[in-house]
Each structure stands twice: as structure tokens, then as C-alpha cells.
Amino acid sequence: MSAASDHTENLALNYLLTASSVARPSVWYVALFTSDAGLEAGNITGECNGTDYVRKTVAFTVTTNSATNNGAVTFDPAGSGGWGTVTHVAVMDASTSGSVLFHGAVTTSKTLDENDTFQISDSNLTISLN
Numbered sequence: 001m002s003a004a005s006d007h008t009e010n011l012a013l014n015y016l017l018t019a020s021s022v023a024r025p026s027v028w029y030v031a032l033f034t035s036d037a038g039l040e041a042g043n044i045t046g047e048c049n050g051t052d053y054v055r056k057t058v059a060f061t062v063t064t065n066s067a068t069n070n071g072a073v074t075f076d077p078a079g080s081g082g083w084g085t086v087t088h089v090a091v092m093d094a095s096t097s098g099s100v101l102f103h104g105a106v107t108t109s110k111t112l113d114e115n116d117t118f119q120i121s122d123s124n125l126t127i128s129l130n
Helices: 006-017
Strands: 028-033 056-058 060-063 066-069 084-092 100-112 126-128
Touching: 006 100, 028 100
Parallel strands: none
Antiparallel strands: 028 056, 028 084, 060 066, 066 126, 084 100
């Protein structure tokens, strides 16, 4: 993933540079998007929303300066009408609504027609801090 959201950057600054308490999510979710519009600012406008679409939980393994998904993340088959062309993914702090934590473009966009699935293989979702 290419970017931490403004929300994540503000959480990090508050945690590291103030005495403020910062709430940490206990579960993380992957969301699929058909554009990157609004992801940086957390204005979620391009998230897939077709029949049977739901965000999926994800766990991470952290190594030096990066984290990767621990286990495959598999979305259910797209329902009637499909979900459009997935161009971006984001790690979210809630199963619905919530805040964008990290976001980035997928390597290869994928059109999800009815009954198509989307999967992120084990260790294929990488978040780096450089």
C-alpha cells in the first residue's frame, strides 16, 4: 500500500508527540474500491457496494518497517450486477463506515462481475513505512 491516510498520520503524531490517549482498533478490515477518490482524507466515496459485498477482516505480521497480511483475504462472490472494477484497496478500522488507515492501488485492476471473487494471497498486502 502506498499511503497512510491523514487519519493515521494524525494518530501517529498524537501518540508519539503528545500525552493524548490514542484509541487502537482491535480488528482490521480490507475494503475494495473502484477509485482512489477521497481515500487520503477518509472521504469514502468509491467503495464497492454491490450485492453481497462486505469488508473482510485481515491480520498482519510485522517485520522491520513493514507489515504483511497473515493469511489470504478472500471476498465472497460478487452478487447480482457485480461490483465494478477494483483499482484500490484500503485497510479500515471498522466493518462499516469507520476510518481509512492505509490505502493503495492494486497491481492489476480486476473487474468483478456477478459470481467473480477477489482474493489477496497470503503476504501479498504489504504496508511499508519508509
